[in-house]
């Protein structure tokens with residue numbers, strides 16, 4: 001008998017950046033918290049944080065990149081009406097990520113999930 005999802009504890013985790021709630025296993029929640037010093041961020045925000053790291057050319061750490069992204073989210077939330085902010089923030093973050101795909105500085109270490117389907121440089125994907 002295989003280990004099914006029913007055995008694992010599934011909980012709702014709320015993103016500390018954009019407020020999005022995701023259903024995750026305890027294991028996954030714990031891993032994300034370990035990585036971001038006790039904070040939990042959703043998949044989209046963690047992509048954005050990774051992007052901050054890449055764009056900084058390793059001059060900043062995980063923590064710093066997370067702070068930068070959180071500031072971006074906060075600024076965005078304070079600018080838009082609260083009722084649809086999460087939805088708009090998500091699309092703003094997506095735009096940000098998509099835009100950075102076209103930026104010449106951000107090659108060659110790109111592995112965003114929603115990048116174009118064809119892979120341009122698999123050899124660099126270490």
Ligand SMILES: [Zn+2]
Pocket residue numbers: 015016017018019020041042043044045046
């Ligand atoms: Zn988020």
